[in-house]
Amino acid sequence: MISKLDLYKVFCMVGKHESFSRAAKELYMTQPAVSQSIMQLERELDIRLFTRTSKGVILTNEGRILFEYASSAMNLIHVGEDKLLKIKNMMIGDLKIGVGDTISRYFLLPYLEQFHKEYPNIKFKIINATTLELCASVKSGEIDIAICNFPIEDSALELRECMDIHDIFVCGNKYKNRCSRPISLEEITKLPLILLESKSISRQYIEKYMLSKGIKITAEIELGSYDLLLEFARANLGIACVIKEFSKEYLEKGTVYKVKLKEEIPKRSIGLCFLKSVSLSPATTKFIEILEHKTDI
Structure with a gap:
């Protein structure tokens, strides 16, 4: 059975051409099928929409009123379909990413640069927050993906x-x-430690690992910025816990020095997370593909 939307498509085409035959040709339908569709719509609305003449058909007064609204609606549908096609073809769209300041600076920027070169019409929205806040933003739909410190335990992601x-x-x-x-790790705890604030995943990872060894650490200085960790260590205010991969410039220049440990702290990772239950947008999918290609996820 023909749908109501299809009936209005036929109605608008007949109203535009004032002819069943020309409407049928443009819609790739038979003329009797077009005529039946108009009759069905008139029955459902219980009103006559066209007046039949020897030269074709013309809209009744009621038909003109309906045609004005129906044609506007059909045009809006076409505009919507066109926008969807542009989004699909990466001609327009948005990419909403959540990321911490440190990962944004030391990891994410090259991938954003490459994505922007390939898809210059996609707009970025970048939100900076802690890992826990970013996970909440992913689940609320505020952002499409988050790039943050692991480990994360959340079955929805x-x-x-x-x-x-x-x-x-x-x-x-x-x-x-x-x-x-x-x-040793015990000796480290006797030195003035400079750590990130307690709510950060990096801080919690270190504390959890130390506790697994029966060692509790406390911070002499707590900071909310990763760069400040390095600067405070450089200024001899204590021993800072940092990420080696994000501290290469300081280490290579001899601005700070790596403390040798008898037992190295196990590696962890940074990664991306997104909702399992929601389909990714074309822009998000393309960005993940760039990350996968570059980092061999």
């Missing part, structure tokens, strides 16, 4: 690792000699 990272301790010149030989 699809998790994909992007890059291994290693937590290390670094110091400035003041502590360089003291930390030149391999020291």
